[in-house]
Amino acid sequence: MAEIRNYTSEDMKFENLSKNHLTLVDFWAAWCGPCRMLAPIVDELAEETEGVVFAKVNVDENPDVAIGLGIQSIPTLYLFKDGQAVDRSVGLQGKDAIRAMIDRNR
Numbered sequence: 001m002a003e004i005r006n007y008t009s010e011d012m013k014f015e016n017l018s019k020n021h022l023t024l025v026d027f028w029a030a031w032c033g034p035c036r037m038l039a040p041i042v043d044e045l046a047e048e049t050e051g052v053v054f055a056k057v058n059v060d061e062n063p064d065v066a067i068g069l070g071i072q073s074i075p076t077l078y079l080f081k082d083g084q085a086v087d088r089s090v091g092l093q094g095k096d097a098i099r100a101m102i103d104r105n106r
Contacts, residue, residue: 034092
């Protein structure tokens with residue numbers, strides 16, 4: 001899974017990550033309990049799911065990205081397709097709910 005560091009406002013479309021496929025980005029912070037609970041679920045899905053790129057962004061290290069996307073609570077999962085956000089989920093989600101989000105946007 002890619003760890004995105006030091007993103008700038010020009011990078012917020014995630015075009016390099018999501019060109020011609022889906023990218024699920026996990027916005028998290030080290031101090032966030034629900035984020036730590038979600039991480040192994042996302043890691044498991046990354047291993048099981050083909051055709052989807054998985055990445056993480058630490059909002060403490062990249063506050064401009066979080067602000068630019070309007071993220072007010074974490075964990076937040078954003079699903080990007082061709083550089084555009086197509087879906088999102090806020091809060092701790094189960095594996096089936098995340099898989100359903102991916103499937104409905106394929």
